[in-house]
Amino acid sequence: MDDDATDNHLRTTGPHTEDRAEDRPEDRPEDRPEGHAGDHAVVLGAGLAGLLAARVLAMRFPRVTVIERDELSQEGPVFRAGIPQSRHTHVLWSRGVELIERMLPGITGKLLAAGAVLLDTPREFLWLSPADWFGPVQGARVLLASRELLDSTVRGEVLRNPRVRIRSGATAAGLLAGPDGRTVTGVRLRDGERLAARLVVDATGRTSKAPAWLTEIGHPAPAVTRYDSHLGYTSRYFEIPDDPARSWQGVYVQGRPDLPRGGVLMPLEGNRWLVTLVGNGEHAPPVKAEEFLPFARSLRSPALYDAIRDATPLSAPTAFRNTANEWRHYERLERWPDGFLVLGDAGCRFNPVYGHGMTVAALAAEALAKEIRTLDPERIAAASRRIQRRTSTVAAVPWQIATSEDLRYPVTEGPPPDRATRILQRYMSRVMAGANVDRTIAARFFGVLSLTRPPGTLLDPVTMLRVLSKRHLPADPDTTAYPPHHRAPAERGARRSA
Numbered sequence: 001m002d003d004d005a006t007d008n009h010l011r012t013t014g015p016h017t018e019d020r021a022e023d024r025p026e027d028r029p030e031d032r033p034e035g036h037a038g039d040h041a042v043v044l045g046a047g048l049a050g051l052l053a054a055r056v057l058a059m060r061f062p063r064v065t066v067i068e069r070d071e072l073s074q075e076g077p078v079f080r081a082g083i084p085q086s087r088h089t090h091v092l093w094s095r096g097v098e099l100i101e102r103m104l105p106g107i108t109g110k111l112l113a114a115g116a117v118l119l120d121t122p123r124e125f126l127w128l129s130p131a132d133w134f135g136p137v138q139g140a141r142v143l144l145a146s147r148e149l150l151d152s153t154v155r156g157e158v159l160r161n162p163r164v165r166i167r168s169g170a171t172a173a174g175l176l177a178g179p180d181g182r183t184v185t186g187v188r189l190r191d192g193e194r195l196a197a198r199l200v201v202d203a204t205g206r207t208s209k210a211p212a213w214l215t216e217i218g219h220p221a222p223a224v225t226r227y228d229s230h231l232g233y234t235s236r237y238f239e240i241p242d243d244p245a246r247s248w249q250g251v252y253v254q255g256r257p258d259l260p261r262g263g264v265l266m267p268l269e270g271n272r273w274l275v276t277l278v279g280n281g282e283h284a285p286p287v288k289a290e291e292f293l294p295f296a297r298s299l300r301s302p303a304l305y306d307a308i309r310d311a312t313p314l315s316a317p318t319a320f321r322n323t324a325n326e327w328r329h330y331e332r333l334e335r336w337p338d339g340f341l342v343l344g345d346a347g348c349r350f351n352p353v354y355g356h357g358m359t360v361a362a363l364a365a366e367a368l369a370k371e372i373r374t375l376d377p378e379r380i381a382a383a384s385r386r387i388q389r390r391t392s393t394v395a396a397v398p399w400q401i402a403t404s405e406d407l408r409y410p411v412t413e414g415p416p417p418d419r420a421t422r423i424l425q426r427y428m429s430r431v432m433a434g435a436n437v438d439r440t441i442a443a444r445f446f447g448v449l450s451l452t453r454p455p456g457t458l459l460d461p462v463t464m465l466r467v468l469s470k471r472h473l474p475a476d477p478d479t480t481a482y483p484p485h486h487r488a489p490a491e492r493g494a495r496r497s498a
């Protein structure tokens with residue numbers, strides 16, 4: 001990655017004092033002339049999208065301040081209220097791993113040294129698709145770690161760049177703009193403080209207030225497309241039990257429209273499993289501890305239940321319910337202020353079950369890097385509308401994957417599928433079933449799912465021929481108890497209790 005900043009000293013997360021109004025009463029931002037933002041960029045939100053954006057902006061802006069509502073501990077990976085989803089399974093697809101490694105060289109090694117796991121799915125991650133088990137093929141790599149570890153490691157690496165500071169415990173409350181609203185000139189914090197900036201990036205995630213902030217400065221709010229499959233998550237940590245005969249590292253039992261319940265089990269640092277149960281509508285998983293195992297037993301395969309039935313829980317179950325796909329179409333707005341961008345979940349969020357949000361944040365940061373590579377801060381601000389459009393396009397493929405899959409579930413609310421989507425759904429059913437038995441189809445399917453290959457990969461003539469020639473599609477739920485390459489615990493001689 002091109003970079004102007006070469007100094008790599010670790011910085012504290014302390015405030016960027018030179019921008020605080022109360023620190024320089026003689027030069028408060030409201031007294032400054034418009035445009036006194038210097039070459040300062042402000043990023044709102046220190047989630048993954050905000051941190052990666054800050055890393056990229058530091059290529060061109062001498063000062064980048066990240067404003068984060070939570071108080072950030074410097075003591076490593078800890079849960080924080082601003083990322084409640086961190087208590088639920090997060091997979092980072094190989095494309096996301098590659099991009100983050102490119103932006104923060106050496107980070108993958110640091111994550112692995114701290115206990116993260118990089119593994120091949122489905123070879124090391126048993127995966128029951130809506131049709132059948134995937135075979136032990138090398139489909140795509142995934143990085144598994146707690147969100148706390150991932151975020152704190154990314155934060156530490158981003159802060160090695162001396163141009164970036166984080167102000168934690170500060171809440172953004174609105175945009176500052178010139179009188180005609182044409183240019184965003186900074187940000188207003190909840191305590192009334194005003195920070196001047198040449199560029200403001202909203203990366204405050206799914207609770208973003210950017211539509212209201214835009215209307216406050218005279219701009220229209222964006223149109224919103226929303227698909228809600230009413231998927232509920234309930235997750236719980238377990239200690240990983242000893243089992244020398246265990247031949248896998250994770251398990252994913254997918255639901256399907258006739259039994260919309262599923263579950264994923266993945267290893268985390270600290271010898272823990274994080275187990276997430278999911279279900280649509282009335283099948284949403286319970287939150288009571290005593291109902292966790294019975295729900296796990298009700299899935300299409302006993303594999304996940306068998307794994308945790310005798311394992312020691314390390315936490316109470318926690319729930320997450322707001323999982324709708326929601327795209328705020330900032331890229332369609334005809335009027336857009338200079339000096340403002342919206343990135344990450346704040347712009348487009350996905351049903352998390354497809355595991356794309358973090359990779360999309362990395363793709364958007366990469367798109368931002370391409371756009372600003374040759375621009376100085378002033379021209380970056382002036383190019384905001386174009387940059388907003390370009391960075392939004394990275395959401396298109398994962399959006400198509402998530403919404404067309406969700407639309408298979410009758411409970412899903414949203415615009416009905418068009419004919420092309422219905423054809424795609426039928427074709428993708430065959431792709432998934434074909435991928436269960438054909439290594440070539442599997443490689444391409446996982447290439448697309450991991451956002452490494454374009455969807456056209458599945459539509460080239462050779463792949464289509466392979467997909468459509470599979471006459472015997474395995475779809476019988478009775479055959480789905482265990483994959484052929486992994487026998488049930490009883491057959492392996494493991495202890496089974498009632």
Ligand SMILES: Cc1cc2nc3c(=O)[nH]c(=O)nc-3n(C[C@H](O)[C@H](O)[C@H](O)COP(=O)(O)OP(=O)(O)OC[C@H]3O[C@@H](n4cnc5c(N)ncnc54)[C@H](O)[C@@H]3O)c2cc1C
Nearest residue numbers: 045047048049069082090091172205344345352355357358
């Ligand atoms: C249950 C669940 C499971 C998921 N699983 C996966 C997965 O397996 N794989 C995957 O890739 N993605 C997954 N995602 C998506 C992923 O969590 C997000 O896409 C990713 O975190 C990027 O989000 P973000 O940085 O845009 O926002 P967030 O991570 O939500 O960060 C937003 C930040 O902004 C801060 N903030 C909010 N408001 C303000 C304010 N006014 N002022 C200052 N700071 C503010 C918050 O405190 C927070 O730090 C999942 C999401 C959910 C909900």
